[in-house]
Amino acid sequence: MLEHTPIQSSGFSNIGPEDQRTGFCLRVRQPNYRGLRLSLVEGIRVVVDGHEFPAASNRYRMAGRTYSLQELDAETQVRWPVGTAMEVLVDKPGGLAAGVHLVEVEVLLRHPYFPPQFRPTPVHDRRHITIIR
Amino acid sequence: MLEHTPIQSSGFSNIGPEDQRTGFCLRVRQPNYRGLRLSLVEGIRVVVDGHEFPAASNRYRMAGRTYSLQELDAETQVRWPVGTAMEVLVDKPGGLAAGVHLVEVEVLLRHPYFPPQFRPTPVHDRRHITIIR
């Protein structure tokens, strides 16, 4: 089972060898009541300690594949199921310092059955989570 | 998985046919960090809307068998495992009215590794739960 908040504690980690970090990984629980084909996911904005990583700069890992924001729009078959987490891969040379960080996400979801003015709909979350090393 | 509070919503129900209720059933999650042989369980006191049902008057259902408080003390093999609920069977002619009730429990557990003055140790819980019919 996943943690209840969209932001997951476990899996928050630096990417790359210890002295050559290239970025970090953040796991986000699918925050909608039904699964969504990836073309309905308009990306995830991430803010760490006030430093912004826009949705268009991040990459998204689902079902063993990594997508750019543009590639999400083209993926109408692969889905982000309920009860699963997506890995958001964020470029940041040097990675994040070990320790506790204040992390915010904004998950942008396009619901075709919402009035056009509400597409995409953002889902926010914000909490302290920890990079171990 | 069980509800997090010791008192469980689901399973709270009257016993007996609709016009001849004999009492009610309440499910309680094992509230300790390890499983306990039943001889270490000194019963469960139940209070519904201020009306008291003492541990010695209730019966306890575990692993398909029903125990009186005295019989619990004799049962050194059967256990109340972590992650399971015990059914407390409470006599009350007429049963409980359908609707929401304020229910309290006091689970009395004897921990041999606690100083003698703390045996048994009570675990309390209190919340509103609902009899459907």
Place this chain on the structure above:
Amino acid sequence: MTAQFKYGVSLYSYTDDFGTVMDLEDAFYHASETGSTGIEILGEAHLPAYPDIEPAWLDRWYALLDKYGLEPTNYASWIDTDIQNGRDLTAGEGAKQLALDLENASRLGFRFVRPKFGVIDDELTPHPIWEGAVERVLDLAAKLDITIIPEIHSPTPIRHPVVDAYIDFIQRTGTRHFGLLIDTGIFQDRPLPFWQHETPEMREGAMSFLNGIRVPVEQLAEVIEYTPFIQAKFHHIDENLHDHNIPWEKVVPALKSLGYSGYLSSEYEGKRDPWVAIEQVRRQHALIRKLEREWEQAAGQAGREHDHA
């Protein structure tokens, strides 16, 4: 005694619990403990390999139905008309999606499929492909004996061109496999709490329907013949068994008077704190059963008085 309601639970009620504190069997257990006989699912939420169904999962589905004494009621599906930025589904593609969900629903033993089409305006007017898509699968629905029931959902009231168009469709095609699903949210007559990031400005404007669109329950009479299934939408019932938003004391007598004997399938849509939905759904069942009992006692009383007159 008049025809009784059937009681069910939609697993939508357990949103956010599902996959964090509850698995499929837990959900069956909680639904069954309400005394329900029916279970409703969302295809693209509760089928783990959606759109596929793995054989082992299918076996488990039927084993759970048997163990918990539940029958499949309604299967919710989506037709994602706005499928990519700048590309809409064609009617043929919409029909293909709907056919897939009809086949899935049939394999799982459901008798109803609720398709949710994308919309084109604030009135929730469905994308114009809806009619062509549905018409293409009417034969399949007949073959599988499944009724397709789009949802009448707030802010769309009963007296509305969207509903008229559905009824025109039934009359034009003569189909017996298309109808309406009424979501009781249309009867909401007191405001909902604000949602995450909702502002007073939003509530005054596009979100004003969250104050309740207050459809008069009497209007149920105008559509009841087309309505084989009802989702009992609600948001909060307190410790006094008092619903803060939906006037069940009007809805239940209206449905009883009309002789409704289909399902009331609980759709809890309130606070998503873990485990809260379990207790809320139980309160709704206690409340509706109480109102149904009271209506029957009053009707029995009236009947006896009539006999003595």
Place this chain on the structure above:
Amino acid sequence: MTAQFKYGVSLYSYTDDFGTVMDLEDAFYHASETGSTGIEILGEAHLPAYPDIEPAWLDRWYALLDKYGLEPTNYASWIDTDIQNGRDLTAGEGAKQLALDLENASRLGFRFVRPKFGVIDDELTPHPIWEGAVERVLDLAAKLDITIIPEIHSPTPIRHPVVDAYIDFIQRTGTRHFGLLIDTGIFQDRPLPFWQHETPEMREGAMSFLNGIRVPVEQLAEVIEYTPFIQAKFHHIDENLHDHNIPWEKVVPALKSLGYSGYLSSEYEGKRDPWVAIEQVRRQHALIRKLEREWEQAAGQAGREHDHA
């Protein structure tokens, strides 16, 4: 570089999460995500058929160890001396219980078993059967190559007759299969929050140890040779990576100076709100790793300065 700590997690940390929001595989995942190599369990909590182990469960256990790259460290067991009202276990019965848990631990691949005997007083003096019970299973422990390690746990400090008795036992029997488990709660130097129903009177009296018994970390030197395993007990670490109760900035250098290279197995024992433990255990690992790194850098620095002297 000096010998490094081994990092582990005791599933005790996830008490109340286990069975409500977390199953065994979830627990393995969260432990593994801390960068740990070791996992500690409580026999009578995490073995679903305890005292039995079903063959399918055993297969799953080894599959999970493999999948998550974890090794079994310590297996916690209980000897319920006060087994019935008015009846205590005999030494023979205690030995039988301990033998059962040694066999279980061995089947699961553990190298340590922590027996928790009932106590007879406020000082946590173990029931006198402890010695006879342990002596009866020393041969079995040797055969299985498992070390039995009773826990030195607050309010029992290091300099105490209980500890003396354990060390006397080792010296008398000459066994290499008995030792001490240090629980870092003995170093706690600031008070814990009050527990459910604890009153100020209780805290002044029998519960005063919850303010911390403040064993000086230097005393570790007196028992380190008998201590193959440490439970890293803690209660709350805040967003500044500051532990509110346990002085890790003293404990870590003390252990490094003594060349300790065994496990630090996280035992979170704080607020039991769901999912909180996952984050707390991660913070503890970040904190201890940071202090270990700092100690090594300082030691490296001192070493280089020494070379230049």
